Amino acid sequence: MHPNDVPKSYDLTEAGDRYFDGLADKFSRSLYQAPRGELRLAMLDYLLPQMLLLNEQNVLDVGGGLGQQTAWFAKRGHRVTMAEPSKDMLSYAQQWHHDDPTLPHSSITYRQASLQDLPPQAPGPWSLITCHAVLEWLGDPQAALVNLSDLLAPGGQLSLMVFNRDALRFSNVVKGNLEKALSDRLEGKGKRQRLTPISPVTHADIAQWSTANGLKIEAVAGIRVFQDYLRHPPATPAEKETLLALEKQYCRQDPHWRLGRYLLYTLTKLENPE
Numbered sequence: 001m002h003p004n005d006v007p008k009s010y011d012l013t014e015a016g017d018r019y020f021d022g023l024a025d026k027f028s029r030s031l032y033q034a035p036r037g038e039l040r041l042a043m044l045d046y047l048l049p050q051m052l053l054l055n056e057q058n059v060l061d062v063g064g065g066l067g068q069q070t071a072w073f074a075k076r077g078h079r080v081t082m083a084e085p086s087k088d089m090l091s092y093a094q095q096w097h098h099d100d101p102t103l104p105h106s107s108i109t110y111r112q113a114s115l116q117d118l119p120p121q122a123p124g125p126w127s128l129i130t131c132h133a134v135l136e137w138l139g140d141p142q143a144a145l146v147n148l149s150d151l152l153a154p155g156g157q158l159s160l161m162v163f164n165r166d167a168l169r170f171s172n173v174v175k176g177n178l179e180k181a182l183s184d185r186l187e188g189k190g191k192r193q194r195l196t197p198i199s200p201v202t203h204a205d206i207a208q209w210s211t212a213n214g215l216k217i218e219a220v221a222g223i224r225v226f227q228d229y230l231r232h233p234p235a236t237p238a239e240k241e242t243l244l245a246l247e248k249q250y251c252r253q254d255p256h257w258r259l260g261r262y263l264l265y266t267l268t269k270l271e272n273p274e
Contacts, residue, residue, distance in 0.1 A: 036224060039244065059128045063133070090110060
């Protein structure tokens with residue numbers, strides 16, 4: 001193996017979190033210029049207006065990554081504060097936001113900050129927070145939901161998307177990784193470029209943690225319910241449209257949503273928790 005071919009190693013933070021400095025281009029190629037990323041964004045575009053009460057309120061986008069969700073809200077009249085701990089990811093987002101003439105740039109504020117850093121930097125309270133595909137990259141996802149609840153205003157909405165541990169188990173079985181699934185060794189290590197989350201969570205986790213933090217699950221949907229299990233990916237635009245229609249039809253129906261690769265929640269903060 002050539003020295004340049006040795007896989008690069010990444011360190012977790014002191015809190016056990018995984019940041020993505022140096023991986024912005026990989027994220028862009030692997031997640032958003034690939035069919036799975038396209039489907040994820042299409043499903044969010046479909047589901048968010050159904051699952052959230054949107055009235056051009058201020059939005060805190062926690063762990064905003066490459067900035068897709070920030071742009072989505074900004075284009076719909078919201079003022080967005082995008083928080084992202086990775087300098088590389090944040091710079092990538094700022095650049096493509098700057099290059100997009102349809103984006104109201106004055107509506108976006110950027111913060112290089114982790115979720116743990118947000119109380120002093122963006123204290124709120126916020127009427128709408130988005131936190132998509134973040135908890136699964138944290139050493140303590142349960143504590144993260146405590147932090148998110150503290151930032152949320154009473155009656156406010158949290159759009160939370162998490163990587164689904166149950167779907168990861170099912171995917172491993174489909175791939176033939178039977179021993180791995182049986183022993184429940186599903187977590188990634190976070191040390192390489194592979195994007196297997198270090199803390200995948202279950203619906204039961206979210207339900208329990210939400211109740212403990214005065215949050216009520218108002219709606220839930222599965223994203224990529226079927227795509228990851230196809231033997232033959234869609235090969236034509238018509239097949240892609242059929243798959244998207246299938247995902248839309250069943251993403252909120254039990255039992256199908258439970259095997260979405262991601263679970264998307266709308267949580268509201270109770271105004272008078274018991």
